[in-house]
Amino acid sequence: MxxxxxxxxxxxxxxxxxxxxxxxxxxxxxxxxxxxxxxxxxxxxxxxxxxxxxxxxxxxxxxxxxxxxxxxxxxxxxxxxxxxxxGLVFRTGVTLIEPDRYYFRGVDATDLARRYGYEEVAEWIWTGELRPGIRFTAAAESLAAARLTAASLPRHSSSTDRLRAAVAAAAASDPLRFDLSPEAVLNSARSLIPTLVGALPTAGEPDGGAGGDGSLAAQLWPKLSGRPADAASLTVLDTALALLADHDLAASTLAARVAASTHAHPYAVVSAGLGVLEGPLHGAASGPAHRMLSEVVERGGAAPVVADHLRAGRRIPGLGHRLYAGEDPRAAALFSLLDEMPQAGPALAAARDVVATTTRHTPLHANVDLALAVFSVACGLPVQTGETVFAVSRTAGWIAHAMEEYAERPLRMRPSGQYVGPRPPQPLPAGAPLPAAAPSGHGPAK
Structure with missing residues (x-):
């Protein structure tokens, strides 16, 4: 059909x-x-x-x-x-979202994420084939350029700032980036994702300090924490990466498809997605949730924190999702894993207190931003952890949608604006006179 x-x-x-x-x-x-x-x-x-x-x-x-x-x-x-x-319909075989769950190529996405690692889920999204044990490897030249470029940014730069810089550097290092054949795009993606992780500054031991299994989660952990990762924390991180790999036509994915419709190369597609992802209502939404949960834990209850947010006219972060009737299935999957981590107890209790407090008046459920915040607070990770995980993970989805868009009619997304300005013809505006040129002593200007 x-x-x-x-x-x-x-x-x-x-x-x-x-x-x-x-x-x-x-x-x-x-x-x-x-x-x-x-x-x-x-x-x-x-x-x-x-x-x-x-x-x-x-x-x-x-x-x-x-x-x-x-x-x-x-x-x-x-x-x-x-x-x-x-309006315009985007035909996609990547993700289907229903009121209480979502699917990657017809398979329950939460089941996939519980059983397989991020790289395996990414391959499934891209090709519809499962490749157990696959690991992504960065190209040495691209990784070196990305690290050098990201390191040149000011110290206060965010992780997303560094990721955007890393993508640009990796693109400049890849002379084959304009090859849009499926195999070439996939090869670029398999190298780009670990390049993004490798370009981030290191905070801890290489390979996560938990066995060094070479997975992307193990590579990402030391960029987030100065402490070695335990197996449970790596499992949560890997599952979060897999869960967030795609979510149909979210704002950043739409931007990525627009870029792909011009036949922009995959690095440019990822750059377009990163530009939108940084918005506080999209990929950066877990940061406010992290700060809120930290305050709830510190103050011993959600009621005063929720009251302060409402008094200031701020929405309660980490709650509600327009596509799900109940709890975000991504949040439910992460909460079930966090329940098994003793150190997550206080942050989990704080999150549930926030939900219970707000439910008295507004029936909102936890979304994935709240679950990411529980993880980052429980493990002592930076406020930007959720945003970083989101950006690295969603790169797989942007690539999947770009490959679909490359097969569509180019430049098909050209809406017409509804002009509401002054009706022409209008008189030519009278501007200020241009300043007279100062004499240079070198003769008349030509």
């Missing part, structure tokens, strides 16, 4: 009230009742959770209203589903 069919079916009229076949819903109506995208309705059909019937003429499908309502009761309908749109 193509996306064009999905959206065409949404324009069909529902069956009239007197139809003996009973009330039928269009794809769009079914999606609205379920609180999902039209594409997800057909995912339900493919899994046998809904049955569809072709409309007369064979354009689009209809669905039994009672069956849709029953499925909505089982799955839990989102209170504020996104409005249906006839």
């Amino acid at each position: 193509t996306h064009d069919t999905v959206h065409r079916s949404g324009t069909q009229d529902a069956q009239p009230e007197g139809d003996p076949s009973a009330r039928r819903l269009t794809t769009r109506e079914a999606a609205e009742r379920l609180g999902v995208k039209p594409e997800t309705v057909y995912a339900y059909v493919s899994r046998g959770q809904l049955t569809s019937r072709r409309t007369p003429g064979g354009r689009g499908s209809t669905f039994d209203a009672a069956e849709v309502d029953a499925l909505a009761r089982r799955t839990g309908r989102r209170e504020n589903p996104p409005p249906a749109t006839d």
Whole structure:
């Protein structure tokens, strides 16, 4: 079923009230009742959770209203589903998001992240093939350039500042970066991701101090902490990297696809994603959650901290997600691992206190930013830890979407602006006269 069919079916009229076949819903109506995208309705059909019937003429499908309502009761309908749109559709086989879970190429993403490491999950996202034990290796020349460039930044530079600089340096070091064939893009990605990690300043022992298994998580740990990592902490870090590898068309991924639509090389695509990711409402959202949890632990309870946030007109960080009816499944997966870490007890208790306190008035659930904050507070990691993990991890998703976009019609994303300025023709503005040139003593200017 193509996306064009999905959206065409949404324009069909529902069956009239007197139809003996009973009330039928269009794809769009079914999606609205379920609180999902039209594409997800057909995912339900493919899994046998809904049955569809072709409309007369064979354009689009209809669905039994009672069956849709029953499925909505089982799955839990989102209170504020996104409005249906006839705008540009991004066909993707990477990630499917449902009200209570999400999938990487049809496989439950949390199950993948619990069982496989980040590199294995990235390969699955890119190719649909599982390569157990795969490790990514940075190209020596690119890594050297990235380290030198990132180290030249001011000391107060953030990790994302250094990652952006590292991407630019790595791109300049790769003369093959303009080769957009799938294998060339994948080779660049397998080198770029460990290059990003390697360009960050080291805070602790190489290889994480926990056996040095060579995984990306083991390489990243000493960039975050000066203390050796225990096995449980590395497991949480590796799982977080895998969970965050993609999340459909988040803002940074949309930026990455726009860049890819111009046939920009994969380094430029990652640069576009990093530029958007740094926003406080996206990849940097775990920083405020970290500060909040630290304060809750210090003050012994969430109530005064939540009150201070509300008094100042600030939202409570780490709560709510527009795509999930309940708790963010990424947060749930990380919380289950953090529950097994004794040192995470105070931070976990603080997070649950925040949720319980705010739930008295607003039914918001924990999102992945709160789970990342629990991890960073519990392990004594920097405030920027969540942002760093997010940026490194999501590079895999940006590459996956870039590969899809390279196969689409180039430059297809060209919306038209709705001009609201003064109507032309307007008179030429009268500017200040240009200052007279000072005499140079070298004759008239030519």
